[in-house]
Amino acid sequence: MMRQLLGRYPALLALSAQLCATVLVGVLVYLAAQFGVWRPSWLLAGVAQGLLAASLGQCFGLSRWWWWLNLAFVPALLALSGAPLSPWVFFGGFLLVLLLNWNSFGEQVPLYLSGTKCRRQLADLLTRQAPGFSFVDLGCGPAGTLLWLARQFPQAQFVGVETAPLTFVIAWLRSVPQSNCRIRYESLWRTDLSAFAVVYCFLSPAPMAALWDKARGQMAAGSWLISNSFEVPGVPADQQVELRDWRQSRLLLWRMPG
Known part of the structure; x- marks a missing residue:
């Protein structure tokens, strides 16, 4: 039961790594x-x-971005302990990280940003769609990729869903001038996928099996599910596109069967 709890809430895994390391040192x-x-x-x-x-965080199975947070947390506190900073600064920093990465605590989905190479490959794939296609980004973050694509395809309709509060506000404000792009404060699990020709996500390994079940149940035949880097367990992708970036990312594409 403890393993299941820690697996569902990666922040607890990070805290466990911090406590274990503190005791050992x-x-x-x-x-x-x-x-x-x-x-x-x-x-x-x-x-x-x-x-x-x-190192313990990696052994516990945390995502790579937690490595830097676990590495810097205590040294940063010690380095700043002698500085004339108000405790509110530390509280504010913690609150900022929490509001930007709220998804990582409940949904095991940290804030990942799609790079320039990913945007270009997505644009290339979208040129094969009918002009008025619909596209949803599940966990759109600050919507940089979504808005860039919306400007490239003005006839198409783009939707981003996001539940990290501050990230959502940033994405929503950025999307206001873009008429063919909307941002919803909505969980990906409450999003109806049936209206979209292309569903894109950059999540984590944890939700991919459940997302596949959701996609199979809701997406229309011939529509595409595209995942940045993370596989669906036991379901080979119909197509893979290597991005050749510093993360060694790739796009995995599944075409929904009839």
């Missing part, structure tokens, strides 16, 4: 003080804790 610092002559500085101990926490 604390024990090592204590032993060094009791039995040795070497005394590590607090900042050095913090860096060691960060490296250990980041």
Whole structure:
């Protein structure tokens, strides 16, 4: 039961990694003080804790972006502990990260941003659609990719859904001038996929099996499900497009059967 709880809430996995690393480094610092002559500085101990926490997070199965957060968290606190900063600064920073990555706590979907190569490949794929096609981005983030595509295909209709509060506000404000693009504050699980010719997502491994079941039940025959990097377990993609970016990303495409 504990494993299921931690798997559903990756923030708890990150917290577990931080606590384990803190205890281990604390024990090592204590032993060094009791039995040795070497005394590590607090900042050095913090860096060691960060490296250990980041490594443990990877062992626990956290996404790659958590590695940097686990690495920097304690060293950053120690580095800033002597600075004349109000505690509200730390609270504000935490709140900002929370509002931008709300999805990672409940839906296991962190904030991933589609790169320039991804946009261009998506545009190339969309040229094969009828001019008035409909496109939805499940978890659109700040809507950079969605708005870029909407400007490339003015006859098509683009929809983005997002549930991270601050990210949604940013995306909605950016979309106001673009008449063929709408942003909804809506969970991807409540989004009806039947109206879209193309469904795009850049999520995480965790929801892909459930998303496939949803797509099979709602999407029309001949429509496309496109996932950036993450596979549907046990279902080979009908087409793959290598993006050749620094993340070694790829687009995986499934055409809905009749």
